[in-house]
Amino acid sequence: xxxxxxxxxxxxxxxxxxxxxxxxxxxxxxxxxxxxxxxxxxxxxxxxxxxxxxxxxxxxxxxxxxxxxxxxxxxxxxxxxxxxxxxxxxxxxxxxxxxxxxxxxxxxxxxxxxxxxxxxxxxxxxxxxxxxxxxxxxxxxxxxxxxxxxxxxxxxx
Amino acid sequence: xxxxxxxxxxxxxxxxxxxxxxxxxxxxxxxxxxxxxxxxxxxxxxxxxxxxxxxxxxxxxxxxxxxxxxxxxxxxxxxxxxxxxxxxxxxxxxxxxxxxxxxxxxxxxxxxxxxxxxxxxxxxxxxxxxxxxxxxxxxxxxxxxxxxxxxxxxxxxxxxxxxxxxxxxxxxxxxxxxxxxxxxxxxxxxxxxxxxxxxxxxxxxxxxxxxxxxxxxxxxxxxxxxxxxxxxxxxxxxxxxxxxxxxxxxxxxxxxxxxxxxxxxxxxxxxxxxxxxxxxxxxxxxxxxxxxxxxxxxxxxxxxxxxx
Numbered sequence: 221x222x223x224x225x226x227x228x229x230x231x232x233x234x235x236x237x238x239x240x241x242x243x244x245x246x247x248x249x250x251x252x253x254x255x256x257x258x259x260x261x262x263x264x265x266x267x268x269x270x271x272x273x274x275x276x277x278x279x280x281x282x283x284x285x286x287x288x289x290x291x292x293x294x295x296x297x298x299x300x301x302x303x304x305x306x307x308x309x310x311x312x313x314x315x316x317x318x319x320x321x322x323x324x325x326x327x328x329x330x331x332x333x334x335x336x337x338x339x340x341x342x343x344x345x346x347x348x349x350x351x352x353x354x355x356x357x358x359x360x361x362x363x364x365x366x367x368x369x370x371x372x373x374x375x376x377x
Numbered sequence: 378x379x380x381x382x383x384x385x386x387x388x389x390x391x392x393x394x395x396x397x398x399x400x401x402x403x404x405x406x407x408x409x410x411x412x413x414x415x416x417x418x419x420x421x422x423x424x425x426x427x428x429x430x431x432x433x434x435x436x437x438x439x440x441x442x443x444x445x446x447x448x449x450x451x452x453x454x455x456x457x458x459x460x461x462x463x464x465x466x467x468x469x470x471x472x473x474x475x476x477x478x479x480x481x482x483x484x485x486x487x488x489x490x491x492x493x494x495x496x497x498x499x500x501x502x503x504x505x506x507x508x509x510x511x512x513x514x515x516x517x518x519x520x521x522x523x524x525x526x527x528x529x530x531x532x533x534x535x536x537x538x539x540x541x542x543x544x545x546x547x548x549x550x551x552x553x554x555x556x557x558x559x560x561x562x563x564x565x566x567x568x569x570x571x572x573x574x575x576x577x578x579x580x581x582x583x584x585x586x587x588x589x590x591x592x593x594x595x596x597x598x599x600x601x602x603x604x605x606x607x608x609x610x611x612x613x614x615x616x617x618x619x620x621x622x623x624x625x626x627x628x629x630x631x632x633x634x635x636x637x638x639x640x641x642x643x644x645x646x647x648x649x650x651x652x653x654x655x656x657x658x659x660x661x662x663x664x665x666x667x668x669x670x671x672x673x674x675x676x677x678x679x680x681x682x683x684x685x
């Protein structure tokens with residue numbers, strides 16, 4: 221569990237801090253969306269903009285290779301002090317929300333209107349990727365940006 | 378305080394003062410005042426990034442060890458958009474970024490001298506303190522300053538390798554543009570004195586006859602070049618000839634914190650006089666886009682047989 225100050229933000233600074241953080245921006249729906257804390261399954265860690273699956277105990281765990289509908293966007297990751305204190309991760313559990321994120325499967329080619337789903341992309345990634353015909357649809361692409369995708373969340377059905 | 382005394386008399390009085398507790402306190406205070414003034418004058422890093430004095434109350438601790446940091450906020454981005462009457466703009470859930478400036482100590486060597494040998498010096502003992510303690514401390518400050526500047530440009534790529542053999546207005550223009558393009562403003566130019574020497578031999582066809590004539594007689598006597606403040610150093614072991622730096626003004630650049638100012642300590646043990654100087658500082662660049670460097674293809678400025 222990482223709760224210390226990020227090393228790259230200690231002098232000498234390892235990143236351009238003036239650069240816009242594209243990991244997750246909610247463009248529409250912030251006021252109305254359900255921001256719900258769920259307990260974290262043993263050993264699971266999440267970053268903002270990743271997605272979490274609720275397991276049989278109702279705890280947040282990382283997605284498996286098979287997409288499921290009960291998969292939710294992580295609003296505040298486990299790299300924060302409050303998450304460490306509560307043992308919970310904050311998820312967005314309502315739709316539609318319009319979000320912009322640099323955290324997506326960059327091996328795919330996207331077009332506006334593509335449906336997105338979430339599964340284990342390997343290398344520990346739990347981002348949106350292009351949905352297959354039978355996969356639960358978790359989001360729909362609204363804009364394909366330079367280094368980011370904008371999508372609206374769907375119900376995962 | 379010591380004016381009107383010859384060096385030998387002063388040194389003798391200095392040693393006699395150290396024989397009393399009150400004398401030690403007064404002597405240390407005198408040395409401290411002298412030290413602070415000279416460090417501010419000599420460190421080139423301080424001329425680019427003026428030091429800010431902080432106290433323990435301004436700092437944060439680590440839970441893992443007994444050291445201190447100062448956390449500084451980075452201005453977050455914002456924007457506006459043109460929209461129809463019935464629409465509404467995008468939302469932004471603000472999440473700030475911060476940078477931590479870790480404090481570390483810079484300390485002079487612990488100088489030791491017998492009182493008898495001190496009397497053999499023909500210059501005041503405060504000069505010894507200045508020439509040893511102050512020089513060493515300011516040098517480490519500047520070493521770290523350049524080290525952090527190198528770290529910044531290694532990320533941003535604001536390092537221009539030029540085939541020019543001497544600094545001139547074109548090279549400096551290229552240097553400044555690397556910062557200006559990012560909606561910042563290059564404010565300070567830092568160069569080695571060898572490059573400054575080269576700058577002064579530009580022909581009249583390049584810089585105009587009046588200025589060339591003036592430089593030929595008096596040298597370049599202005600504090601700015603192309604409207605940017607000029608800082609020149611002779612520390613070629615820190616700032617190599619041919620390496621010219623540009624920095625934005627401090628508000629857009631970073632911070633240089635000093636905790637409780639410079640400390641000076643002195644004591645006399647039997648016939649030995651012992652003293653040292655130290656400070657706790659944190660310095661660095663939280664806006665790494667505000668740093669740029671140009672590397673010129675300069676000739677070796679050292680006469681035959683020497684090396685840079």
